[in-house]
Amino acid sequence: MTFGEICNYLREYDGKPFTFMEVCGSHTAAIAKFGIKDVLSDKIRLISGPGCPVCVTPSAYIDKLIELAKTPGYCVVSFGDMLRVPGSKQSLSEAKSEGAKAVMVYSPMDVLKLATDHPDTTYVFAAVGFETTAPIYTLFLEEAIRRNICNVKLLTSLKTMPKVIDWLLLHGASIDGFLAPGHVCAITGSEYFDNLAKKHQIPFAVSGFGDRELIMAIYGLLKMAENRETCVKNFYPAVVEGKGNEIAIKKLNTYFSVSSAVWRGMGEIDGSGLLLREEYLRFDAGSTGLTEDAKRNKGCCCGKILMGQMEPKDCPLFGKVCSPDHPQGACMVSYEGSCYQYYLNQR
Amino acid sequence: MERIRMEHGSGGRATGELIGEIFEKAFSNETLSQMEDAAVVAGSGRIAVTTDSFVVTPLEFPGGDIGRLCICGTVNDLLMRGATPKYLTCGFILEEGADIEQLKRIASSMALTAKEAGVQIIAGDTKVIEGSGGVYINTTGVGFVPENVDIKASNSATEDVIIVSGNLGDHHATVLSQRMEIKNSIESDNAPLVEMVGKLLKENIEVHVLRDVTRGGLATVLKELAQSSGKVFEIEEEKLPVDPQVKDFCGLLGLDPLYMGNEGKLVAIVSKKDAERALEIIRSSRYGEHAAIVGKVSDGQPVTGMEKISDEQAENEGGKTIGKLILKTRIGGRRVLKELQGEGLPRIC
Numbered sequence: 001m002t003f004g005e006i007c008n009y010l011r012e013y014d015g016k017p018f019t020f021m022e023v024c025g026s027h028t029a030a031i032a033k034f035g036i037k038d039v040l041s042d043k044i045r046l047i048s049g050p051g052c053p054v055c056v057t058p059s060a061y062i063d064k065l066i067e068l069a070k071t072p073g074y075c076v077v078s079f080g081d082m083l084r085v086p087g088s089k090q091s092l093s094e095a096k097s098e099g100a101k102a103v104m105v106y107s108p109m110d111v112l113k114l115a116t117d118h119p120d121t122t123y124v125f126a127a128v129g130f131e132t133t134a135p136i137y138t139l140f141l142e143e144a145i146r147r148n149i150c151n152v153k154l155l156t157s158l159k160t161m162p163k164v165i166d167w168l169l170l171h172g173a174s175i176d177g178f179l180a181p182g183h184v185c186a187i188t189g190s191e192y193f194d195n196l197a198k199k200h201q202i203p204f205a206v207s208g209f210g211d212r213e214l215i216m217a218i219y220g221l222l223k224m225a226e227n228r229e230t231c232v233k234n235f236y237p238a239v240v241e242g243k244g245n246e247i248a249i250k251k252l253n254t255y256f257s258v259s260s261a262v263w264r265g266m267g268e269i270d271g272s273g274l275l276l277r278e279e280y281l282r283f284d285a286g287s288t289g290l291t292e293d294a295k296r297n298k299g300c301c302c303g304k305i306l307m308g309q310m311e312p313k314d315c316p317l318f319g320k321v322c323s324p325d326h327p328q329g330a331c332m333v334s335y336e337g338s339c340y341q342y343y344l345n346q347r
Numbered sequence: 348m349e350r351i352r353m354e355h356g357s358g359g360r361a362t363g364e365l366i367g368e369i370f371e372k373a374f375s376n377e378t379l380s381q382m383e384d385a386a387v388v389a390g391s392g393r394i395a396v397t398t399d400s401f402v403v404t405p406l407e408f409p410g411g412d413i414g415r416l417c418i419c420g421t422v423n424d425l426l427m428r429g430a431t432p433k434y435l436t437c438g439f440i441l442e443e444g445a446d447i448e449q450l451k452r453i454a455s456s457m458a459l460t461a462k463e464a465g466v467q468i469i470a471g472d473t474k475v476i477e478g479s480g481g482v483y484i485n486t487t488g489v490g491f492v493p494e495n496v497d498i499k500a501s502n503s504a505t506e507d508v509i510i511v512s513g514n515l516g517d518h519h520a521t522v523l524s525q526r527m528e529i530k531n532s533i534e535s536d537n538a539p540l541v542e543m544v545g546k547l548l549k550e551n552i553e554v555h556v557l558r559d560v561t562r563g564g565l566a567t568v569l570k571e572l573a574q575s576s577g578k579v580f581e582i583e584e585e586k587l588p589v590d591p592q593v594k595d596f597c598g599l600l601g602l603d604p605l606y607m608g609n610e611g612k613l614v615a616i617v618s619k620k621d622a623e624r625a626l627e628i629i630r631s632s633r634y635g636e637h638a639a640i641v642g643k644v645s646d647g648q649p650v651t652g653m654e655k656i657s658d659e660q661a662e663n664e665g666g667k668t669i670g671k672l673i674l675k676t677r678i679g680g681r682r683v684l685k686e687l688q689g690e691g692l693p694r695i696c
Binding site for chain 1: 527600601603674675676677678679680681682683684685688
């Protein structure tokens with residue numbers, strides 16, 4: 001079949017209806033960007049999962065960042081999106097306008113330069129992310145240790161994929177297959193999801209982020225679902241291997257250990273996060289115990305949207321009081337958030 | 348290295364020296380040299396006036412500088428109403444510590460660009476404030492619109508063709524590369540589009556709308572134009588001109604060229620019958636070699652093969668279409684595009 005024929009097949013598909021979840025936020029953004037849903041028949045439904053690192057961060061974490069940013073001698077450093085995520089009372093960006101110290105960077109490595117230029121300030125990096133981003137923090141720590149830079153810390157809210165997918169399926173999510181995150185698998189290897197596929201008898205298709213790659217993976221997933229193939233197939237072989245990146249995995253295990261983690265709207269899930277190991281706790285800015293998950297606006301449905309139980313347009317706040325300019329929940333803040341993408345592309 | 352001091356803004360001797368040594372020297376013309384409180388110049392008919400302030404960092408970047416930018420920006424704004432640009436004024440706000448040699452380079456770049464655009468700088472002002480060496484420039488432009496010319500945002504008509512005069516995002520990618528210290532050979536496209544617009548008008552192309560593609564990028568500009576006319580604009584991803592290096596740069600940083608600013612590109616919405624000729628004229632003009640027809644204007648009825656749009660008439664209010672921008676993606680999907688959300692990159696112009 002040519003690529004065009006595959007697109008036509010997906011457009012005209014009239015078989016059993018299936019619901020597939022893309023777990024990764026970058027997939028959510030790419031699917032919207034390429035107009036993928038428009039190519040699919042109504043019988044193939046794509047829903048977004050909890051794979052945007054900014055979206056799944058609970059309010060207590062944002063509140064802690066704000067507390068640190070307001071502490072004399074401290075400055076919080078983060079990626080751009082993080083500044084606008086609502087905490088229980090305000091966002092970091094709002095706190096900044098009241099005098100709290102927060103700056104945006106493009107890479108954690110930029111923090112090391114800030115810290116050497118301003119030795120009297122302690123720089124706290126808002127270290128959010130999944131298996132993909134976590135190895136970068138290990139390089140950051142390695143470099144800080146090598147150069148003996150002591151005025152840097154991480155406030156971590158690091159999460160891992162398998163346990164949250166397990167949790168979703170155990171809590172009644174009706175999903176017929178997963179588009180597995182290509183970037184995560186580049187680190188962990190595609191075998192990372194083998195046990196889940198077996199346990200829940202459900203197919204996983206590892207996908208890249210281009211339009212063609214996504215279409216091929218969705219087609220592959222559809223075929224797997226039709227044929228009841230409950231395994232992991234790799235549709236991103238240019239980047240992903242079965243075993244993963246051994247060096248990155250080793251570094252992760254050196255600096256971090258598995259912990260429970262709090263997911264916005266879902267609560268605490270055992271074994272779904274990473275925390276700094278005891279020997280590196282001097283770099284931790286207070287990441288444990290941040291379990292509170294308060295909504296800024298009571299009507300916010302970010303939790304249900306992250307679990308794939310609700311579409312953004314069904315949230316009572318969507319497009320009314322909640323928009324990218326006035327986000328009420330994290331899903332409307334991040335470029336990878338499903339509400340943000342829905343707002344941007346679908347209305 | 349000589350630097351700007353507070354006394355350069357005193358209005359006294361040092362101010363006089365600064366103006367004489369830099370600005371008068373660079374911009375020298377009869378009107379300016381009179382050093383009167385106001386310039387008195389000839390002109391009559393329909394007058395176009397526009398003003399713009401320039402705050403870009405860094406001040407100098409590959410392909411241009413704040414001097415070239417502050418002429419192009421204002422000249423292009425005049426051109427977009429079909430005016431012939433004639434006069435500019437410029438106001439400088441200099442921060443203490445600004446490098447005088449750099450200021451000379453900026454002034455000389457302004458003079459060169461003004462000459463290229465065929466405009467005279469006829470009035471100016473300089474202020475000095477505390478700070479750390481920043482340079483900010485405001486320019487106001489005056490031009491004259493020929494009697495028969497009527498170019499404005501609300502003019503888009505059904506079946507009109509949308510032309511972009513060249514590659515998207517070059518200026519934005521240049522400034523961002525500089526700020527992030529990313530090495531590449533991307534250059535700003537800042538340029539005055541005098542020749543291009545002049546030829547379109549001279550050849551009697553039925554031009555309905557002209558807009559320069561600046562902050563917010565093509566998507567923001569087209570969304571605004573669609574709203575002004577209440578039409579549906581449909582553009583095709585495959586036809587959008589983007590330099591391969593800019594495309595890779597955007598891919599790497601997760602940016603979308605559709606939302607990246609230019610400083611020397613325009614969108615022309617022209618009548619269907621003149622589209623091919625207009626494209627040819629733009630392509631043969633200076634700064635227009637990569638021009639392309641990227642889409643068309645429709646009246647908002649569902650188009651064959653795009654049936655799904657009918658169930659998203661959310662933007663129709665009381666039967667009146669508010670104005671919509673639709674992108675047809677490479678694989679045949681559609682995206683409804685909105686104006687740039689959030690802040691984008693501040694201080695690119």
